[in-house]
Amino acid sequence: MFGDEFANAVGHATGYTVLVDARKRMPASGVAYAADLVITADHAIEREDHIRVGLADGRLHPAVLAGRDPSSDLALLRLEKPLLQPARRSDAEGRVGQLAVTVARPALESVQAGLAMISAVGGPVRTMRGGLLRQYFRLDATAYPGFSGGALIDLSGAVLGINTSGLGGGVFLAIPAALAWKTAGLLAQYGRIRRGYLGVRSQPVEIPEGSRPLLQREQVHALLLVAVDSATPAAQAGLMVGDLLAGIGGQPVADADDLVAALSAERAGLPTVVEILRGGSRLEVAVMLGER
């Protein structure tokens, strides 16, 4: 029967969908990544101690925060004991029009589910949390309370993504499983996500009108470097306080979010070129990005 497929899929997810109690309001949800590790939504972690994870056995178990990545709204929790049955990732990527199910455990009694269609596959996009999300699934689904951190599953019960309403001003999205698993792996190994690093502090300013033509594009704002920390990639490349940083790696930089997005983890340790306005001229400065 057609309807049975959904119930069967949710049945698979029951074992790996957990409750995450780390805030005063209603608990959120999480997905078992390993026998002792849970992926959840970072915004659901409002306190870092006395975190509890509720399992299908109907009990709450103590957990600690193994790492968090606020910019992608993912966090990893570690249980004291290996009590979990890890989720299975879908072999295929989610597709537009695919029918799926959101699964969550906002209350201990049982899992909850919702019908979802992947209405769009988007990205890369800058999130409202100051990061760059390489890909996301927009969901035609209801963002029930406590569903953040839960799984988007296909009809075989495998995980397509991690759901969250914390990334885009309340819009209900799923972070594709491949991305979420990669982040969880890094958090499990290093406890944090390392990113590219330049070593500057800046404030957004309007580019003086006389200098704008130098950029040969429509750009009004750039970053005024108010500090260049010593012994950093920026200092080694000769960037100076007072420089206007207008671009990096061929992309315009008009505010700090642009710069943060350009310094994603995969750029760390790689050479790039920053575009500087200094003393009425435009300079391209080669920089070897650091990592921190």
Place this chain on the structure above:
Amino acid sequence: MAAEDRLRVAVLTPAGAIRAGLRVLLQSSERVEILRETNDPDDLTDGLEIDVLVLHAANPPPGGWLAQIPGAAVLLLMADYADGELPLPAELWKRPVGVLPLDVEAQTLHTALAALAEGMSVGLPAWLNRLYPGAAQVTGLAGGVEQGAEALTPREGEVLNALAQGLTNKQIAHSLGISEHTVKYHISSIYSKLEVMNRAEAVRVGARRGWIAI
């Protein structure tokens, strides 16, 4: 040029080469209007509407004259660190302050003037920190971008930069050698000063104000 685009500048320096050089630099931008050049602060207290007062830091006249020039941001020009040893009016630190080397390039000078007129403090943080009296020390740069923004303490600045690295409270406590309890205390103070609700917002606002090394 519209009145609001103009930058009204007054220069308080000893006469001579410094003032002449400054005049050339300042006049390289059409925006700048030099209202007055003087070595006597009393010349500036007659109600002039000054956006930015340019002051050679080796020549800080004593007294309460600055309070009589309300609304003006202050740009300090210093030959070297040693200038920062000189006593500066306490009133200075209640306004946007810029600190630049005396050999500043025109572009930097004009960007700094524009930022100061907008209410931002700019300059070399090492110099600002040296100058800032006691508890008002900053880690990145002085003052707030928006009106009424509170500066962070040095420790709060460190915690904010640790938040930007995605560290947990425990990791921050370990790296700074303080207790998790203290970390939480600093974070809640940061949230309140930046008027934010969570780590992601704190990092975004901090980065925008130039308080986070990116």
